[in-house]
Amino acid sequence: MSSPSPGFPRYIAIEGPIGVGKTSLTHLMAKRVHARTVLEEFDNNPFLREFYRDPKRVAFQTQIYFLLARYKQQEALRQQDLFARGVVSDYLFAKDRIFAYLNLQEAELQLYERIYDLLRTHLVTPDLVIYLQARPEVLMKRLRNRGRDYEGGIELQYLEDLMRSYNKFFFHYNESPLLVVETSEIDFVHNANDFEDLLSAVRDTRHGTQHYVPRSAAG
Secondary structure (H helix, E strand, O other), rough: OOOOOOOOOOEEEEEEOOOOOOHHHHHHHHHHHHHEEOOOOOOOOOOOOHHOOOOHHHHHHHHHHHHHHHHHHHHHHHHOOOOOOEEEEEEOHHHHHHHHHHHOOOHHHHHHHHHHHHHHHOOOOOOOEEEEEEOHHHHHHHHHHHOOOHHOOOOOOHHHHHHHHHHHHHHHHOOOEEEEEEEEOOOOHHHHHHHHHHHHHHHHHHOOOEEEOOOHHOO
């Protein structure tokens, strides 16, 4: 079993709104640093298609399914030896609350919070969180390009609200070092320079909140 590459955190969580490129970056980074991937089981949620058609009707069921599925994955991660091999995950467990507050009614939120608090204390905190941002219109274009039928009903207004909720959440986030990356004008998948530049920023992020500035933008 390979050891994590020197200079990289052992547990990295990559976050951001739908369509921003979390999973693609997770695969690239895990391959580079010889880490395992932990991928959110997004498509397995049986309520998801109906949620995109009628969010209010199944919002609570959708949210609780995601919460418990993420907890199950993270609990398994806690029982493994992170020092034997690093982990790169395409989600942060704590972000679950972003969607809860965006989609649930007050009475549902109260029950959700009780369940969340019971689960949260048992989980491992990442050594680094990478938060990927993009303009809502860029997210919309990326969703259209990947062509998932059940995402076809997503509207720009929803992406705008989601982006604001993510920004608010991570503005207050302080549980681990945080690297904020604006991805609207860069492409980690097809541009090797963008990817290598980001890896350097990951190595340099040790504490607090840092903002990644691409060399092309800084120069």
